[in-house]
Amino acid sequence: ETGVTQSPTHLIKTRGQQVTLRCSSQSGHNTVSWYQQALGQGPQFIFQYYREEENGRGNFPPRFSGLQFPNYSSELNVNALELDDSALYLCASSFGKETQYFGPGTRLLVL
């Protein structure tokens, strides 16, 4: 096990709602990256947080936002949910640019 945990494991929401996903990084890691994985696709980079600051962002709209806390845990917030937001959301923790270790993910279904 990587020591990276995510909650909740599964979530069902309706269009227009807001969701918050949580990630606890592995002990000793100061960087958290978030990815979205649609069915049958590889993970896509959403953004990364390093020492509580956003440190790079992929091609996702502003309604995808995040936070990192002093203990390096992180949240991903998605506003105004759309059907296409249904996916597996993965967080990965690392020490800086070293190897990223993934959590088990949160499966989000938007109806």
Added chain:
Amino acid sequence: RKEVEQDPGPFNVPEGATVAFNCTYSNSASQSFFWYRQDCRKEPKLLMSVYSSGNEDGRFTAQLNRASQYISLLIRDSKLSDSATYLCVVRPNAGGTSYGKLTFGQGTILTVHP
């Protein structure tokens, strides 16, 4: 054109077979290369890094050709437990604001049967 392209397969091979996966990437400034493995409904896990000189880990051999922007993974003596999706992963040059970003291919599905 996708940044990282893989043949999605599926590859269906008998135990003991040798199977090869290929991957191409478009960003010539890419610095680091990896193969990740993802079991059904699980998270991706690092299988191995890929170095320019080529590297081997047991039954797995990875190769990188920077001139052709091509990465490969060879699995020898396939086991039932090798059944998974194999993801080709590229990371841009260190530095700047996106060095931590991993870019994944679509993944190649491998099924090893008895």
